[in-house]
Amino acid sequence: MPARLRGISLVVTLLLAACMPPLERFPVSREAQPFDAANARLAGTAPPVAATVTFERLVNARSEPQNWLTYYGAYDAQRYSPLDEIDRGNVAQLRPAWIFQSGLIGLVADPSDYAFEAAPLVVDGVLYTTGPDGHVWALDARTGGMLWHYRHAIPLDVPLCCGNVNRGAAIAQGKVFVVTPNGYLVALDAATGKPVWTQVFADVRAGESASLAPLVVKDMVLTGSSGGEYGVRGHIDAFDIATGERRWRRYNVPKPGEPGSESWSGDSWQRGGGTAWITGSYDPELDLVYWGTGNPGPVFDGSVREGANLFTNSIIAFRPDDGKLVWYFQMTPHGMWDYDGVNENILFEQGGRRLLAHFDKNGHLYVLDRTNGALVLATPFARADWGEVDPRTGHVTVRRVPTPGGTEICPGPAGAKEWPHAAYSPRTGLLYVPVVEQCGTFKTADTDFGESLPYWGGDVEIVKERQWGHVKAFDPLSGREVWSWRGEHPMLGSLLATAGDLVFAGEPTGAFSAFDAHTGEKLWSFQTGSGIHSSPVAYSIDGKQYVAVHSGWGGWIKGFAPELYGAPRGDALVVFALP
Amino acid sequence: MPLSRLTLLVAALVLTGCEYMGLARPSVVEQLEPPVVRLVNELPQVDRPNEALVTRIYATGGLAHARLGDDGIMRGEMWARPAQLIWTPAIIVMPEGGRLELTVHNPDMMKHAAFMPSNGGHRLLELPPRSSGRIAIELDAPGFYWFGCPVGNHAGRGMLGFIFVEGGVPPQARLDRPPQPQPPED
């Protein structure tokens, strides 16, 4: 070989060696298995109980007290169970029947702030529930045995303001519907846990995410977007149950030319917020869906979005068939305090009127005529010095606003009630609410908007040393506080009212407690081991009543209970029954 | 052979056959800021077993692109590098969401396994010494996902890798608004 060619081949060899170190291959002798296949205790399928869950049954959900068919138990969002085996006389004997634990393996998005926030669903002895990071389970509601497990793979780089969380599933026509943190709606076969269809409804590159339990109405499943801290444009979407095809999307912030657009200065509507991260309620007779909308963006700096900023911080009533707005009521016009209006809208009848009750983050209870959105009353239910709300008109006189130097304002950014839900008992006629007593120092600051980045327009520090919580009972017609129980920390678990005249409440300490619905006396408590930031439910099997609650502290702790930021996380579903 | 043609041939081989030349791209050169240069300079120490660290820092086993086949399936190959406790490649790029079939080789004298994310649930491929296997996963969303070797804390010692799924959110899921300012450049 000539010297020059030897030189070339040496160069080539060296280059190849440097670029591609040889590694051995062998004949393929094995295939990967599902990790769940190494769990001999996993049944793999659930009885086909969900196949017969029709819209008709969802409308009449309360006539099936053994089941918990929707996120709130029924379309009216009362979180009331007609079961009465467990009552004030015997609740002291309540003890765990079984505990389900999942753990989380490996890296998860938002590794310190995931939480178990779900309200389980129960259909004829099968319990369906969800966890953070894309997990869904079907369990034997009598024993806690795992029937199937599905996990949607969630990337690490999801824009999550407030934790890797999920609040539960919806069920109908043999399918279980769940959303993922990165904004996918997944329809699973309720018998096998296998996906039937998936749809994307949120844009993670715009800062959107999802956490709510979907709502089935007629032949559609409805979802709402999260991401109000990222300057998004909030929306609610409806999908066909059978095919997953999108029927409609409604934006909660109007475009120029649409009704309400005059309440936004300049092009601020484009980043106006108004997300819809809590499940709505539904009146089948009026054919109206009621949904709360989140804060405007940027959160604290209102100067870049002059006007009332419709339809943020509002209750909106719309037609399920097309998402068309019928009426709205705005609790906090031109919000500057992170007082989302997303909280549940409880539908009930009193004095011959069709009413709606809403405990707002801004510290006021609103009772509306739900046929037309007319205000019946507004009254404070916690410290609220940000403004005065006229009890007859709802008109706001603002008193305290965020400033560059900081202003102490109550409630704090978590609101006087965070998302955990209130309850209503048709037996006592009372509303029950978990209260966050909190104040914060609110500051404004100029913020340049960059898509997918937080768009706060300021900051807030919670006044840690003056925080506590309550469970309170209110008479919805007079707005009178009937009783109040005070807890050491803000109350951050949904309440459950039962026909046993009990109110169940999870505490941030991990205690799960039962109160006398008439007096507020604490009758029973059990330490579950991790803080409760979820929604307990009741169901029965063969006449035996169970109460189920997720115990798994996390979420936006720094916002609602910073004094417990370092408290243990958990992953349990604890189910109680009488001996 | 005239020297100029030889030079051209070598240059062509270098450009096509070697990633080193890619380092000369302006987009790479402009990232050579002092903190990054320091990291690269120190890698010979922190990236060698039983020197600065017990083993390796994560994802130093290189990057590979899965290839999209005519059947719509993406395919790739990965190794457990012998006696190194590292995946090669340690980053696998999928051009879009979908199905990925990876052939995983274990030329090592010790047992390894690949624990990987997939819609439905994690998948586990156990690989005895000097064996190969196949792992099929579904990932539908853009973003990055981790995988690891669950044998004897190999994942903690360096066998932690990532899958990058490229691609955007489908048009129907995007917000109806004009294009927005993007995060500022560093």
Ligand SMILES: [Cu+2]
């Ligand atoms: Cu290994």
